[in-house]
Structures are given as structure tokens and as C-alpha cells.
Amino acid sequence: MIQAIAFYLFATMMITSGAVTILARNPVHSVLWLILAFFNAAGLMVLAGAEFIAMLLIIVYVGAVAVLFLFVVMMLNIDFAEMRAGFIRNAPLGVVLGVVLFVELFVGILVRSAGDLAIGNAASVSAVPAGLSNTAAIGALLYTHYLFEFEAAGMILLVAMIGAIVLTHRQRSDVRGQNVSKQVARRPEEATINVKPEIGKGVSL
Amino acid sequence: MTPFLQGLGLPFGWAWTLATIIEILLIALPVMLAVAMVIYADRKIWAAMALRRGPNVVGPFGLLQSFADGLKVFLQETIIPAAANKTLFLIAPIITFTVALLAWAVIPFAHGAMLADINVGLLYILAISSLGVYGIVIAGWASNSKYPFFSAMRASAQMISYEVSIGFILICVVLWAGSFNLGVIVEAQKGFGFGVINGFWCSPLLFPVWVMFLISSMAETQRAPFDLTEAESELVAGYQTEYSSMAFALYWLGEYANVLLMCALNATLFWGGYLPPFNWAPLYLVPGLIWLILKILFGFFVFSWVKATVPRYRYDQLMRLGWKIFLPLSLLFVFLVSGYLMLIGHFA
Numbered sequence: 001m002i003q004a005i006a007f008y009l010f011a012t013m014m015i016t017s018g019a020v021t022i023l024a025r026n027p028v029h030s031v032l033w034l035i036l037a038f039f040n041a042a043g044l045m046v047l048a049g050a051e052f053i054a055m056l057l058i059i060v061y062v063g064a065v066a067v068l069f070l071f072v073v074m075m076l077n078i079d080f081a082e083m084r085a086g087f088i089r090n091a092p093l094g095v096v097l098g099v100v101l102f103v104e105l106f107v108g109i110l111v112r113s114a115g116d117l118a119i120g121n122a123a124s125v126s127a128v129p130a131g132l133s134n135t136a137a138i139g140a141l142l143y144t145h146y147l148f149e150f151e152a153a154g155m156i157l158l159v160a161m162i163g164a165i166v167l168t169h170r171q172r173s174d175v176r177g178q179n180v181s182k183q184v185a186r187r188p189e190e191a192t193i194n195v196k197p198e199i200g201k202g203v204s205l
Numbered sequence: 206m207t208p209f210l211q212g213l214g215l216p217f218g219w220a221w222t223l224a225t226i227i228e229i230l231l232i233a234l235p236v237m238l239a240v241a242m243v244i245y246a247d248r249k250i251w252a253a254m255a256l257r258r259g260p261n262v263v264g265p266f267g268l269l270q271s272f273a274d275g276l277k278v279f280l281q282e283t284i285i286p287a288a289a290n291k292t293l294f295l296i297a298p299i300i301t302f303t304v305a306l307l308a309w310a311v312i313p314f315a316h317g318a319m320l321a322d323i324n325v326g327l328l329y330i331l332a333i334s335s336l337g338v339y340g341i342v343i344a345g346w347a348s349n350s351k352y353p354f355f356s357a358m359r360a361s362a363q364m365i366s367y368e369v370s371i372g373f374i375l376i377c378v379v380l381w382a383g384s385f386n387l388g389v390i391v392e393a394q395k396g397f398g399f400g401v402i403n404g405f406w407c408s409p410l411l412f413p414v415w416v417m418f419l420i421s422s423m424a425e426t427q428r429a430p431f432d433l434t435e436a437e438s439e440l441v442a443g444y445q446t447e448y449s450s451m452a453f454a455l456y457w458l459g460e461y462a463n464v465l466l467m468c469a470l471n472a473t474l475f476w477g478g479y480l481p482p483f484n485w486a487p488l489y490l491v492p493g494l495i496w497l498i499l500k501i502l503f504g505f506f507v508f509s510w511v512k513a514t515v516p517r518y519r520y521d522q523l524m525r526l527g528w529k530i531f532l533p534l535s536l537l538f539v540f541l542v543s544g545y546l547m548l549i550g551h552f553a
Contacts (some may be wrong), residue, residue, distance in 0.1 A: 020548025055328035133324045
């Protein structure tokens with residue numbers, strides 16, 4: 001009973017906030033509705049018994065990705081009239097993308113109902129370890145059976161990260177940065193001298 | 206409490222709902238009271254270190270100062286700037302305040318005494334604390350004013366930076382305890398140091414991790430010396446600049462509730478939570494709640510002490526500390542801790 005109420009609450013909220021995300025006029029409001037959609041998705045995950053995925057969804061998407069979205073969108077200087085003109089021009093493309101995504105989702109559900117998904121060949125599918133909490137179960141499969149896929153994904157992300165840093169990094173010669181280790185290593189002897197000049201002679205630096 | 210209410214003749218569903226509501230009140234109300242007293246304690250400690258008297262007028266020793274302040278802001282007018290985004294402007298402090306209370310659900314107050322005994326307790330805390338940034342960012346944007354906006358920018362960058370290293374630090378603890386459940390983590394600390402000391406802090410591998418956690422938690426809660434989001438010499442009052450009355454008070458309370466939460470987390474993860482500091486039978490006669498409160502208060506004293514003595518960081522120094530020092534160091538310690546645990550066959 002309470003599960004059904006919670007499910008319909010989360011599901012309705014998620015679809016509504018998803019719809020408002022694309023309908024909202026203010027981009028910052030859009031991002032905030034998107035965050036609400038993420039949040040409700042996490043609620044659905046908890047209902048499905050996947051509490052680990054639910055927490056990761058909040059930590060990664062709500063806690064990090066959406067903050068960066070918000071960060072960027074808040075700083076954009078958006079011309080609303082121009083954006084609305086773009087909406088009409090890009091609408092066909094958006095419709096095509098939406099149809100493609102919907103069909104893919106539909107095919108995915110069909111495949112899922114046909115049997116368990118297999119990476120590689122069907123024989124290589126390993127059973128979900130019994131008697132473990134789902135955090136431990138994910139770990140037990142990810143770090144043994146799917147180790148290669150996991151590490152490959154990690155390498156791809158690493159390369160992407162290095163690529164992004166290389167593309168955006170630039171050496172600026174016109175600013176003086178702080179060299180902390182140099183500052184810390186500096187001693188009074190090398191920074192100051194104690195001189196006693198004769199009267200009327202002055203000091204040469 | 207559910208079995209007790211069932212004993213009174215209630216069906217399970219109603220008994221569970223009622224019990225949960227009572228338990229939430231049992232946690233939230235004392236936390237709010239503790240926040241009021243801790244604000245007073247903070248001002249007293251700060252004053253003592255500056256050789257001042259601090260609040261000493263309202264009530265004996267000024268004990269009622271926080272309540273007087275609360276009454277004062279309650280009676281003030283709520284001013285909403287004309288250019289502000291009204292809804293978001295009012296939602297933002299509510300988010301900060303709610304999030305500060307939510308995370309207390311998984312803190313164990315005694316053996317088995319927590320509101321939600323879930324397997325992913327620590328991840329839940331990480332998830333909830335990552336929401337804290339929204340209260341500030343939304344306030345900064347909705348105020349439609351320059352200084353709050355700068356403050357929101359700083360806050361989001363600062364909190365994301367330090368969450369990364371906090372994540373790695375928590376992984377070290379989780380590796381050693383073998384669970385994300387905070388109750389199990391506390392029990393794993395029983396007699397951890399030579400069978401005598403209760404607490405992860407005494408391990409040479411985890412002590413540096415604890416130090417990093419303490420500093421990162423100060424940055425995460427925007428306490429001095431990392432209070433750049435409300436640096437009054439640069440940003441007036443940061444994201445709170447446009448706030449008045451109860452909306453301002455909600456930020457104030459939420460901020461201190463967050464500090465208390467970080468102290469509670471510190472006590473639970475590294476100082477043995479509700480366990481006594483030493484694994485000696487007579488010490489177990491004192492209730493676990495007392496030990497936990499003492500540890501939280503000691504943690505809070507350290508926070509106030511740092512606030513009173515350390516000058517504010519510059520923004521680039523803060524970023525440097527987070528990304529160039531804590532991130533590689535905490536990653537190194539994940540590597541060292543897991544390597545050591547593999548070596549001694551901890552997971553076998």
C-alpha cells in the first residue's frame with residue numbers, strides 16, 4: 001500500500017518535473033526542476049531495493065553534475081527572444097532525437113523481458129551473488145567478473161579528463177603566481193641583510 | 206518503539222509511522238536546542254580566546270542569549286528585495302535548514318539506536334551533505350545582487366572541491382570497517398588500538414586521514430578559516446546579505462546544525478562514536494549517548510578554537526589546498542590503507 005503510494009508519488013513527480021524542465025522559461029528554473037527529477041529517480045531506485053544506485057545518483061548527479069550545470073547556467077547571459085527563435089528552428093531535430101530515444105528505451109524493455117542481458121556471450125553471465133547487500137553484490141561482480149569492462153571504462157574516463165585539462169590549460173606568462181614551496185623554503189638569512197652604514201654614506205642595494 | 210506502540214493495540218503500519226515521527230522529534234528537537242546552546246558556547250569560547258567576556262547579560266552567565274537573539278529575529282520584518290526571485294529566495298533557507306537536519310537520521314546515538322539503520326548510511330550522509338550547496342547557490346542567484354552571487358560561486362566551487370577528498374577519506378574508514386553502516390563502523394572501532402583504545406584515530410595510517418577529515422569538514426561547513434562565502438571584508442555577508450528575519454535565522458541555525466553534524470560524524474568515524482574512549486569495562490557503565498555528546502562537544506571546541514586563532518584563507522590558497530594537496534594525499538591513503546589491509550589479510 002505505502003509502496004504503491006510512494007511509487008505513484010515519485011513517478012508522477014518525476015514525469016512532471018521532467019516536463020517542466022523543458023517547458024520552464026527560465027533556464028535556472030529548468031536546472032532546478034531537473035534536480036527534482038533526479039531526486040525522484042533516486043526515490044524510485046530506493047523503492048526498487050537498489051539503495052546503492054540511489055545514493056550514487058544523488059551524490060554524482062545532484063551533488064556534482066547538476067551543481068556544475070547550475071553554475072554555468074547562472075552565469076550565462078541569456079537572450080530569451082533569441083532562444084525562442086532557436087526553439088522553432090531546432091524543434092524537428094529535437095522531435096527526431098526524442099523518437100530515437102523512445103524507440104531505444106522500448107527496444108531495451110523488450111530485450112530485458114526476453115531474458116537477462118549478457119555482455120559478450122550469453123554463457124558468461126554470472127548470477128547475482130545471493131545473501132549480500134546490493135553494495136557488496138555490485139562490488140563482488142564488478143571487481144571480479146566485469147573487471148576488464150570496469151577498468152576499461154576507468155581508462156576512458158581518465159583519458160577524457162586528461163584531454164579536457166590539456167585542451168583548456170594555458171600557461172600565462174603575464175601573471176605572477178604564488179610558489180608556496182619557494183616561500184616556505186625561504187629563510188631570514190637569504191631575505192634580509194643587516195648593515196650599519198656610515199653617517200651620510202647611504203646603502204647600495 | 207514500534208513494538209511498544211503495537212503492544213498498546215495499534216496495527217503495525219500505524220505503530221511504525223507514529224514511532225518514526227516520535228523518533229524524528231526526539232532527534233530534531235534536542236539538535237535544535239543543542240544548536241542554540243552551541244552558538245552561545247561558540248561565542249563564549251571565541252570571546253575567552255580574545256580576552257573578552259562574551260554574552261553575559263541575558264540569563265545566568267548569558268545562557269539565554271541565543272533564545273533572545275531568536276526572539277529578536279522572529280519579531281523582525283521579512284524583507285524580500287524587489288528584484289529577487291521570490292519563490293526561490295524563500296525556498297533557499299528552507300533547503301539549507303532541512304538538509305542540516307536530514308543527515309542526523311543515520312547517526313547511531315547508542316548501540317542500535319539510530320532512526321534509519323540502513324546499509325548505505327555513510328553514502329546517505331555524503332548524498333545529503335552534497336545537497337547543502339543548493340541552499341547557498343539558490344540564495345545567491347535568487348537575491349539578484351552582486352555579493353550574494355559571488356558568494357554562491359565561491360560556495361559551489363569550495364564545497365565540490367572538498368567533497369571529493371572527503372569521499373576518499375571516508376573510503377579509508379569504510380575499507381577498515383567493511384561496511385557503510387555507521388553502527389557497524391562504530392562497532393569495528395571497539396578495542397581497535399591494541400585492544401585498549403576505541404577509535405580509528407590511533408592507527409598510524411588513519412591518523413593523517415583524520416586530520417584531513419577535520420580540515421575538510423571545516424571547509425565543507427564553511428567555518429573559519431575557510432569562511433570565504435561570507436567573508437565580511439570582501440562580500441558584506443555573502444549569500445546572506447539580502448536576508449533578514451527568520452530566513453536569516455534559518456541560515457544561522459542550519460550552519461551550526463551542519464557544524465554539529467560534522468562533529469558527530471568525526472566522533473562516529475574516528476573517535477569510536479558512542480563507545481567510551483578506552484575499552485575498559487567500568488567505562489561502559491556510562492551511557493553511550495553521554496560519550497557521543499562529549500566527543501561531539503570536544504570536536505566543536507576544536508572548531509571554535511580554530512575559528513578564534515587562524516586567519517582566513519585566500520581563495521586560491523583554499524583551492525590549492527583542496528585540489529593539489531588533499532586530493533592526492535587522500536588518494537595515496539586509500540592506496541596505502543587498502544594495500545595494508547590486503548597485506549594483513551583483513552578481507553579474507
